[in-house]
Amino acid sequence: xxxxxxxxxxxxxxxxxxxxxxxxxxxxxxxxxxxxxxxxxxxxxxxxxxxxxxxxxxxxxxxxxxxxxxxxxxxxxxxxxxxxxxxxxxxxxxxxxxxxxxxxxxxxxxxxxxxxxxxxxxxxxxxxxxxxxxxxxxxxxxxxxxxxxxxxxxxxxxxxxxxxxxxxxxxxxxxxxxxxxxxxxxxxxxxxxxxxxxxxxxxxxxxxxxxxxxxxxxxxxxxxxxxxxxxxxxxxxxxxxxxxxxxxxxxxxxxxxxxxxxxxxxxxxxxxxxxxxxxxxxxxxxxxxxxxxxxxxxxxxxxxxxxxxxxxxxxxxxxxxxxxxxxxxxxxxxxxxxxxxxxxxxxxxxxxxxxxxxxxxxxxxxxxxxxxxxxxxxxxxxxxxxxxxxxxxxxxxxxxxxxxxxxxxxxxxxxxxxxxxxxxxxxxxxxxxxxxxxxxxxxxxxxxxxxxxxxxxxxxxxxxxxxxxxxxxxx
Amino acid sequence: xxxxxxxxxxxxxxxxxxxxxxxxxxxxxxxxxxxxxxxxxxxxxxxxxxxxxxxxxxxxxxxxxxxxxxxxxxxxxxxxxxxxxxxxxxxxxxxxxxxxxxxxxxxxxxxxxxxxxxxxxxxxxxxxxxxxxxxxxxxxxxxxxxxxxxxxxxxxxxxxxxxxxxxxxxxxxxxxxxxxxxxxxxxxxxxxxxxxxxxxxxxxxxxxxxxxxxxxxxxxxxxxxxxxxxxxxxxxxxxxxxxxxxxxxxxxxxxxxxxxxxxxxxxxxxxxxxxxxxxxxxxxxxxxxxxxxxxx
Numbered sequence: 001x002x003x004x005x006x007x008x009x010x011x012x013x014x015x016x017x018x019x020x021x022x023x024x025x026x027x028x029x030x031x032x033x034x035x036x037x038x039x040x041x042x043x044x045x046x047x048x049x050x051x052x053x054x055x056x057x058x059x060x061x062x063x064x065x066x067x068x069x070x071x072x073x074x075x076x077x078x079x080x081x082x083x084x085x086x087x088x089x090x091x092x093x094x095x096x097x098x099x100x101x102x103x104x105x106x107x108x109x110x111x112x113x114x115x116x117x118x119x120x121x122x123x124x125x126x127x128x129x130x131x132x133x134x135x136x137x138x139x140x141x142x143x144x145x146x147x148x149x150x151x152x153x154x155x156x157x158x159x160x161x162x163x164x165x166x167x168x169x170x171x172x173x174x175x176x177x178x179x180x181x182x183x184x185x186x187x188x189x190x191x192x193x194x195x196x197x198x199x200x201x202x203x204x205x206x207x208x209x210x211x212x213x214x215x216x217x218x219x220x221x222x223x224x225x226x227x228x229x230x231x232x233x234x235x236x237x238x239x240x241x242x243x244x245x246x247x248x249x250x251x252x253x254x255x256x257x258x259x260x261x262x263x264x265x266x267x268x269x270x271x272x273x274x275x276x277x278x279x280x281x282x283x284x285x286x287x288x289x290x291x292x293x294x295x296x297x298x299x300x301x302x303x304x305x306x307x308x309x310x311x312x313x314x315x316x317x318x319x320x321x322x323x324x325x326x327x328x329x330x331x332x333x334x335x336x337x338x339x340x341x342x343x344x345x346x347x348x349x350x351x352x353x354x355x356x357x358x359x360x361x362x363x364x365x366x367x368x369x370x371x372x373x374x375x376x377x378x379x380x381x382x383x384x385x386x387x388x389x390x391x392x393x394x395x396x397x398x399x400x401x402x403x404x405x406x407x408x409x410x411x412x413x414x415x416x417x418x419x420x421x422x423x424x425x426x427x428x429x430x431x432x433x434x435x436x437x438x439x440x441x442x443x444x445x446x447x448x449x450x451x452x453x454x455x456x457x458x459x460x461x462x463x464x465x466x467x468x469x470x471x472x473x474x475x
Numbered sequence: 476x477x478x479x480x481x482x483x484x485x486x487x488x489x490x491x492x493x494x495x496x497x498x499x500x501x502x503x504x505x506x507x508x509x510x511x512x513x514x515x516x517x518x519x520x521x522x523x524x525x526x527x528x529x530x531x532x533x534x535x536x537x538x539x540x541x542x543x544x545x546x547x548x549x550x551x552x553x554x555x556x557x558x559x560x561x562x563x564x565x566x567x568x569x570x571x572x573x574x575x576x577x578x579x580x581x582x583x584x585x586x587x588x589x590x591x592x593x594x595x596x597x598x599x600x601x602x603x604x605x606x607x608x609x610x611x612x613x614x615x616x617x618x619x620x621x622x623x624x625x626x627x628x629x630x631x632x633x634x635x636x637x638x639x640x641x642x643x644x645x646x647x648x649x650x651x652x653x654x655x656x657x658x659x660x661x662x663x664x665x666x667x668x669x670x671x672x673x674x675x676x677x678x679x680x681x682x683x684x685x686x687x688x689x690x691x692x693x694x695x696x697x698x699x700x701x702x703x704x705x706x707x708x709x710x711x712x713x714x715x716x717x718x719x720x721x722x723x724x725x726x727x728x729x730x731x732x733x734x735x736x737x738x739x740x741x742x743x744x745x746x747x748x749x750x751x752x753x754x755x756x757x758x759x760x761x762x763x764x765x766x767x768x769x770x771x
Contacts (some may be wrong), residue, residue, distance in 0.1 A: 185760040193479065193482070407693060413662075452493075455494065459498075460640070461644060462644065464644070
């Protein structure tokens, strides 16, 4: 059930009405309904993986309780490592098994040996990276004695499986979401209105920007050798907007949907293409993942404390792991590596936090924004390409200025029209976001007029015929 | 809660009405234009009776040049073929042609072998072009009886135009807007309804093609409907097969048939395996002009 499908727009109002009808009942009824709805939502993808989700939920819940009950440190450690190993094990089997087998075989082959190996035809359970990380943060927080284990199974299960965030985040923390689940919720008019606005804004970014950009991006990336340097550059720029529209659009719909149930989710994006440097970009892009890695990997490794060498090592680890989290492909690892390289000068010059002290924008910030965006676009090439060879071919094509044609984008009336739609919608988004950035708005603010224009654009410029699945579902 | 629901219902309903009005207007203006063949037949063609019409998919559109045939045979013809369509759409187009107040003595039905043998025809890629005319009973009946993906979009658009217009927005909404300013603009066909593929070097595209022979059977139920329609309206039906590269097609004897399938096998005259280019079109049109089925 996609967020931009008819089924979801039947499912959501139904759950919404039932949920608030239970407002006067005990909290358990509301939570129970949300849990059933969440499991139904997940089963619509593939009911078989519902058992995996339930097992993972049950394991973390039980391990949390056992860690608290443990009579000695060894016992605690046992339960901690058991649940960590099983969670990572599931992720490893479903997401990374074939990658490791293939990479190992390639390595052996390079030394002149022939190995016979088996890869499995594994379907990646949707959302596994997200709900595994929910569970991991919960278990780690209990182990580190930051939180007490949750005793109510329904409330814990809802924390892991809450449908707005189940398949593509944001990656929640027990410290943020569980207290909201445990608290009696009453209907909040302004929160619900803001939720609807956010859903419309998210739909616009997904259906109008991302899916229309995908029309060009897929053709260019599938056959990059046939395109000129300017076309390849525009291909990567359009992919930057496609992935932003797709993922931040999803997050907006998730956050907006959750607001309708009176629950605030963690913010995942903060207008990232207005970043002044790469460090700033990572404070604004997929915030729930980058803060997760910061809190559960970077800081335990020592963070930026210690020697320069240790800081550099930790930076590379966090970026490489972050890249690898996205998928079992060397392209994601190189993508993370490029970001680490771009981050390095800021780290060594101790200016990686300079944009924090100055959140206002002046004219001299625009070159910085453009340069940061250009680097980000370049790195996206690796993220989008199917393999490293294609990435290199794409990058080398971008630097081959013998052919400066740009005809692809207007080769017939259909292409010209979709180019125009992409251009108009991206400009509209930039202007709207810029207004919000200037006002330091935490959330996108939209007037009634803006909302109506958005609806017009969704219905008359949205790509419904060539509807694409959300990119982050594959992670 | 009640305030929220009230507001959502009021604003939702208001938006729904306004968006539907815009969608309706875009269909209305498109319906009054000559943009697609369906609208051209209704609004862009002045004559009402024709000696012949060519009806088919892209092969019908790009193989027989009615302008050239008219000049060679002193007859008046019109090409009402629609690319990316099949016999089901041709049947609807034929009905639409008559409902627009036009008639013909002969129908040249340009067919494709696979389509003739298709027992369960489905909605075709360009059937959305009939949506501006979904007030015609025949159009609505067609959408109700034929199967296909997203059938519901076609069925419900008569009552909720927003559904069809937003789903096919680049194909319907924007041409609708364009039609307000340029109502006589035609989408890739000339004043006689013809289109021609450019002459390009297609030998590379065609080099892997091997020789084929196909023996056909008429299985498509819409062919029967077309035959019945022609009988009812006293139209002489001629089945036409355009050239297919390195392919021979054998038709059953039961219908009048002009078979140019193996008229030539030179890649120079082809745009791709099933479409001729402008040179090929000329040869086909000249050869067709001499055919006795057509002349008598």
